[in-house]
Structure formats: C-alpha cells, structure tokens
Ligand code: FES
C-alpha cells in the first residue's frame with residue numbers, strides 16, 4: 451500500500467521523491483488510481499503535488515498563457531484566460547472523458563502520463579506548449595515537441611516535477627477532432643489538431659496513431675487560399691507520418707482513414723473560416 | 729494495517745475518523761462512515777454511480793483518495809432528503825419514473841444537483857452534456873433528462 455504524502459513545499463517534495471522505492475507524483479489521480487487498483491503499478495509512495503504554491507493558477511503573463519500543473523481540465527474550461535487566448539485548448543479539454551473526471555484530471559497530468567492517445571497532447575503540441583520542470587538542480591524548460599519519447603515515456607528525470615505549461619498567445623485559429631466510440635467514455639481512436647497561426651504558419655498534430663503524439667510543423671507559411679490548395683499534400687504527409695497499431699479500439703487501416711479525413715476537414719475548415727462538428 | 733486520521737464534513741456534519749492510505753473517498757463514505765447511498769459501479773471512473781459533490785464540484789468518489797479530502801466539504805445523496813421530505817430532484821425522479829433498479833440514481837441526482845446549482849435553468853443539451861459521465865443500464869436516459877429539466881423549469 452503506498453504511503454500518501456502531501457508536501458507543502460517543493461523542497462519537501464524533492465525529498466520525498468529521493469526516497470527509496472518507487473515514488474509517483476500524484477495530481478488528479480485519474481490514471482494512477484485505476485493503475486493501482488488493477489495492480490499494474492505498486493508504488494511505495496504517492497507524492498500529491500496539487501497543493502504546492504508553484505503549481506497553482508491560470509494566467510496571461512508576458513503574452514503567454516501560463517497554466518499551473520494543478521489546474522484541472524475543468525478549471526481550464528471555465529477560465530476566460532484560456533477562452534480568450536487559446537480556445538483550442540478548451541475545445542480539446544471538452545472532449546476529455548466527461549465533466550466528472552474533468553473536475554479531477556489535470557492538463558499537465560494528462561501530458562506527463564505520456565499516453566500516445568492523450569487528449570490534450572495534439573492541441574498542446576500545435577499551440578507550442580513549453581513545460582517548466584524543476585528539480586533540486588534548478589528549473590529547465592522543455593518544449594512539448596521534445597517531451598514524448600515512447601509509450602508512456604517522457605524525458606523527465608526521476609527528481610523533476612513539472613510546475614506549469616505555457617503557450618505563446620496567438621490570434622490564430624485551431625480545431626481538434628477526436629474519434630471515439632462512446633461520447634464521454636472512450637479514449638481517442640484518433641485525435642487530430644490543426645492550428646493556423648496569426649503569421650500564416652500551419653501546424654498539425656496527431657494522437658493515438660504512433661508510439662507518441664506526433665507534431666508536423668514543416669508546412670511553413672500559408673495563406674488561407676494556399677492552405678486549401680495544399681489540402682491533399684498535407685493529408686498525405688499526415689498519413690505517411692502516422693504509424694498506427696490495430697487494437698481493441700480500432701484497426702490500423704481505420705485509424706489511417708480517419709487521419710486523412712480529419713486532416714482534410716480541419717484544413718478545409720481553417721481555410722474557409724468554417725466550424726466543424728465534433 | 730495502519731490507518732491515518734482524517735477530518736471532513738459530509739452533508740454538513742463533521743466527521744473525525746481513520747482510513748487506510750489507499751482507500752478512496754467512496755470507501756471512506758460507505759465503509760467508514762456507513763453512508764451507503766453512494767454506489768460503486770465500476771470503481772474506475774467510468775460509470776458515475778459514485779458521484780458526490782466535492783468542495784462544490786461533482787466528482788467520481790472512486791477517483792479521489794480519502795486522504796485528499798482532509799478538511800473537504802462533501803455532499804452525498806443522503807443530504808438530499810431533509811426535514812422528512814424528499815428533495816425536488818428526488819420527487820422529480822419519482823414523478824418521471826426516472827429509475828428502475830435505482831443503482832445509478834444517487835450518482836445521477838448528485839450530478840444533476842451540481843448542474844442546477846451552477847445553471848438553474850439548463851437546456852436539454854446542457855443537461856445531457858453535464859450528465860455524460862453518469863451511465864444508466866436500465867431506465868433509458870429520456871426520463872432522467874425530463875426529470876432534471878422539470879426541476880429547472882419549476883425554478884423559473
Ligand atoms: S464507481 Fe466510480 S465511476 Fe463507476
């Protein structure tokens with residue numbers, strides 16, 4: 451049975467993390483509680499970081515949207531800072547599980563869990579999220595695009611705690627489309643986010659179709675009409691980048707077909723300034 | 729197994745008790761406090777049978793560790809019935825035949841209660857969105873949505 455530890459300061463948290471045995475950082479708990487219940491993980495200790503002052507708040511600072519690691523997806527949906535600066539994040543958060551789980555699950559926890567199908571990853575990638583990780587050695591920034599390295603694997607060291615994620619405020623427009631079998635109750639079979647930023651740069655990110663969420667950011671600067679003309683090439687590049695497996699949720703072929711369809715829908719909608727139904 | 733002390737308020741009443749470190753809020757309510765109105769369906773955050781209101785927000789009590797609730801204010805289905813009378817939502821569920829086995833009902837009512845407090849006159853779409861984490865295996869959702877809608881309308 452894991453010890454449940456609630457540090458009041460970062461230093462205290464570091465001390466707990468340095469202890470003997472497997473220690474897990476605990477935030478919303480919506481992944482860890484299920485894994486412990488099923489005996490998939492048997493940590494010696496849970497370090498609940500939710501109350502640490504450095505992890506609180508959602509604010510605009512210096513033209514960046516800064517979201518503390520303790521902020522839940524529900525907090526993010528309710529935040530006018532998020533709606534005003536990064537609407538796409540709110541759109542993605544609304545597809546994550548259901549409102550009960552969103553009141554516990556955190557954005558940063560969803561990313562640190564590093565699931566290939568993490569609902570918040572595609573949106574956070576196209577919005578150029580940057581994590582701040584702290585350890586006794588100091589703080590460092592990690593661009594989200596360099597964060598994921600494998601299924602449930604990331605670049606954090608055992609003594610690092612992510613305190614926040616920041617996004618450059620950008621007046622562009624984004625769309626996240628998620629394919630799932632049951633609304634409110636299913637992980638993504640495929641998730642695709644696209645963002646056309648205020649300078650015309652287009653970025654696309656794919657979830658649940660490779661061992662990590664994927665960011666495709668080499669399309670360069672495109673006007674709305676160029677974007678529409680490039681649709682087929684962009685979709686082709688997305689399908690080539692995706693390396694999906696077949697599993698209980700969907701076959702590989704189905705996932706590839708959905709990547710193509712969603713990418714085309716997103717490009718069309720961004721080029722024409724239209725909405726798309728989730 | 730050593731247990732840890734915990735202090736919390738449930739339905740306005742303060743409790744001091746002991747729980748094991750891996751116990752969930754659901755276990756604390758049912759097994760330590762004897763409040764068995766809150767149900768365990770899946771125990772994995774999927775069905776909503778265990779929904780309670782935690783510091784004003786609806787959550788799956790199977791997805792919260794008991795020790796996270798130190799000092800918390802929790803509301804459960806037991807808090808709906810007061811002064812010898814069923815609550816408006818409980819009456820509406822009866823009137824609309826919004827349950828058959830009743831296993832999902834405590835969770836349904838707590839989710840609906842949180843919704844109505846945040847939004848006293850929800851549309852049917854808003855009701856369905858807010859209730860998407862609560863599954864019912866026997867009644868069908870139409871009557872549940874109607875019951876919640878009727879309380880919203882009667883408050884106008
Ligand atoms: S018992 Fe908690 S969600 Fe099913």
Ligand code: FES
Nearest residue numbers: 828830832864865
């Ligand atoms: S009334 Fe039986 S599960 Fe809903």
